[in-house]
Amino acid sequence: MQTEIVRGHVDLLLLASIARSPAHGYGLVEDVRRQSDGAFDLAEGSVYPALYRLEGAGLVSSSWRVVEGRRRREYRLTRAGRSAFRRRAREWTAFSDAMQLALA
C-alpha cells in the first residue's frame, strides 16, 4: 500500500485501533498491521506525532502503566474521541462505497 495514501488516514486508523482496545504506541502499530493483513505498515515513529495531535484535540487521553514489568504510555478514547471515530468511520464508509460504485 502506498505510504502517502496510508499517511492521510493515520488518525482514523489509530482511532479505530484504540476503539478496539486501549494500547501503547507499539501495540497500535502492530494492531493496525494485523487488522489490515499487513497492508497498512505505518512508519513507526510517525505514530507518536499523530497520537499527540489526537490528544491535543481531546480525542484520546493517555497515562503511564506498568505492563509485564515494562512502563508504557497507554492511549484510550475520550467521549469526544468515540463520537469523532464513529463520524469519521461513517464518512469513510460512504466515500468507499461511492468509490467502489464509481470504479465498477
Place this chain on the structure above:
Amino acid sequence: MIGAALTALDRELRGAGVALRDRRRVCAEARAHLEDSTAAGGEAEAVAAFGDPGTVARAVAAELAVSSTRRAALAAFAGLSLVGVAYVGLNLLEGLAGAPPDIASGREPLLGVALTAGVALLPQVAFVAGGLALVHAWRIRGQLAGGADLAVLRRRALVGVAAGAATMVALGLRAFEFAPELAGWWAPTTVAACLASLAAIAPAWWLLRRSARPRARDNGRASDVFDDLAPILRLPVVARAHLPVHPWRFAGVCAAGVWAMGFVGGVAGEGAGDGLFFGTVEAAALLLSFALLGRALGLRRAA
C-alpha cells in the same frame, strides 16, 4: 544501538525547541517502543523501523507547537473571562461607592481623562482579541497548523492579555485618582480585584511565551478574520447580503455598527448630543485600532 537512537532523538527534539518535560516523555515512549520492537525482531531492525530521529523530532515539535499554542490561547481566554467578571463587578460596585465622578475632576485632570478613556476602550480591545483567539484556537483543533498561522493566534492572545492587564492597571490607578470623591472602601477593593485579575492572566502570558518554542511546521499562509467568519459568511442568509470581504470595507461596516450602538446608548442615557459623541468616539476608536492592530490580529486578509 537503542541508546544511540534515543540520544539522537533527544538531541533533535532539543534542536526543534521541545521542552525538557516533553522530551522526557517522547524519549520514554520511544524507549518502550524500541524495546518491544526489539523483542519481536532485532535491535537494528527496530531502530530502522522507528524512522529517522530528525524526521520524528520535527513532526513531534510541529504537533506540540499547535497543541501548546492552542492551550495557551484557551488559557488566555479563560483568564480574560475572569478579568471581564472583575471589570463588570467593579463597574456595578462603583455605583454603591458614590456618584460616577466627572472625568476631569481627578487629582491630575489629564491623567484622569486618559485613565477613564483607557478603562472604556482597552476592555473592548481585550474582548475582540480574546474572542478572535478563542475562535481561532477552536477552528484549528485537530489540524496541523503552520508557523505563520500559530504566530497570528499567539499575537491575538497576547494582545488580548496585554489589553486585559492594561485595563486592570488603568482601573486600579483610576481608583486612586478619584478616591476623594468615592467611598473609602472603593480604592482598596478595586486594587485587590485588579491584582487578583492580573494574577489570573499571568499564567496565560507565560504559557504563550513558552508555546513559541517548539518549531512549528513551515507551511501555508496565516489565516485571517475572514477564515474565522467563514462558517457565518457561508450561511445562505448572510451570503445573500454580499458582505464586503475587503478588510477596510469590513472595518467600515463594523464601525458603522458600533457607531449605531454608541448613538442609541447615548440617546437612551443623556440625549442626542451624547449619542453622537459616544457613537463617533467608539467608531473612531475601532478604526484606529483596526489601523494599529489589524495586521497583528490577522484582521486583514493575508497576502
